[in-house]
Amino acid sequence: MADHRREVRVRVYGNVQGVGFRLWVRYEAASLGLAGWVRNEADGSVTTQIAGLDEAVSTMIERLWKGPSGASVSRVDVVESAAGNALVGFRIVA
Secondary structure (H helix, E strand, O other): OOOOEEEEEEEEEEEOOOOOHHHHHHHHHHHOOOEEEEEEOOOOOEEEEEEEEHHHHHHHHHHHOOOOOOOEEEEEEEEEEOOOOOOOOEEEOO
């Protein structure tokens, strides 16, 4: 059976800026073998684009609900994207 790839854009709301959230996302995503990026938004939320094997993406979404210590997540919005091959590695963007 072939491994299914998935790509999503996730917006995380709550106390998620100034608590190391982006560094934590990069570490967690890399540990799961995911590609993508993460950035802070002007409204205080954090957006991340993640791509990889379906199970790893699902695990990352579950982890985003918790976040690093110091974070308090109130909402996680997930939008499915067409799985492409453009994302390589995982980075923090401005």
